Amino acid sequence: MGKLTLYGIDGSPPVRSVLLTLRALNLDFDYKIVNLMEKEHLKPEFLKINPLHTVPALDDNGFYLADSHAINSYLVSKYGRNDSLYPKDLKKRAIVDQRLHYDSSVVTSTGRAITFPLFWENKTEIPQARIDALEGVYKSLNLFLENGNYLAGDNLTIADFHVIAGLTGFFVFLPVDATKYPELAAWIKRIKELPYYEEANGSRAAQIIEFIKSKKFTIV
Numbered sequence: 001m002g003k004l005t006l007y008g009i010d011g012s013p014p015v016r017s018v019l020l021t022l023r024a025l026n027l028d029f030d031y032k033i034v035n036l037m038e039k040e041h042l043k044p045e046f047l048k049i050n051p052l053h054t055v056p057a058l059d060d061n062g063f064y065l066a067d068s069h070a071i072n073s074y075l076v077s078k079y080g081r082n083d084s085l086y087p088k089d090l091k092k093r094a095i096v097d098q099r100l101h102y103d104s105s106v107v108t109s110t111g112r113a114i115t116f117p118l119f120w121e122n123k124t125e126i127p128q129a130r131i132d133a134l135e136g137v138y139k140s141l142n143l144f145l146e147n148g149n150y151l152a153g154d155n156l157t158i159a160d161f162h163v164i165a166g167l168t169g170f171f172v173f174l175p176v177d178a179t180k181y182p183e184l185a186a187w188i189k190r191i192k193e194l195p196y197y198e199e200a201n202g203s204r205a206a207q208i209i210e211f212i213k214s215k216k217f218t219i220v
């Protein structure tokens with residue numbers, strides 16, 4: 001096997017989703033930090049790897065790939081001992097893909113609408129409507145989970161990694177009410193019990209969570 005390098009930073013949810021996949025697959029890799037606050041992603045060296053200047057980016061022996069969803073499905077397809085994290089069966093895969101697109105489109109944009117003004121525009125008032133949209137995400141995820149223990153059914157897949165990595169920072173804005181969303185609350189507990197969860201996601205999200213709290217935001 002050639003050399004794998006992941007470019008990223010712990011605060012980034014899509015980066016943590018790739019870290020979860022790399023750990024689940026038990027792969028060796030180098031982790032190169034690209035500090036977004038220091039604008040390292042805009043430096044020419046990184047633009048050669050990913051002209052869109054986003055993290056995560058993967059270098060698999062000279063093959064460069066951006067976007068966590070593309071990276072995770074590639075890693076499982078190329079290096080997985082089996083296909084359980086991203087099934088080859090067309091219908092099973094289609095369900096995983098649906099969850100991945102839901103993550104890319106809805107989960108990500110809902111979260112970004114809350115965090116972007118806080119992180120980059122120094123706005124500390126979050127409109128209630130944005131928190132309501134986040135609650136809408138919890139509701140949809142709870143619906144997905146009525147079909148099985150994991151987001152795409154009975155088995156753990158990369159869809160679970162993307163969504164848990166995204167949600168980890170959102171709990172600060174809106175904790176999951178287990179009486180309203182029991183399946184979602186149980187799923188979070190289940191994912192946290194994965195042996196590699198804390199190392200790949202939990203501990204790595206701690207700093208960004210503290211950063212969010214330090215902003216002393218209010219919901220208006």
Ligand SMILES: N[C@@H](CCC(=O)N[C@@H](CS)C(=O)NCC(=O)O)C(=O)O
Nearest residue numbers: 012013014053054055056067068069
């Ligand atoms: N859809 C992409 C999103 C990647 C993304 O937007 N990453 C953010 C950090 S969470 C980033 O690198 N932003 C810097 C920029 O857009 O210049 C993925 O899943 O990898």
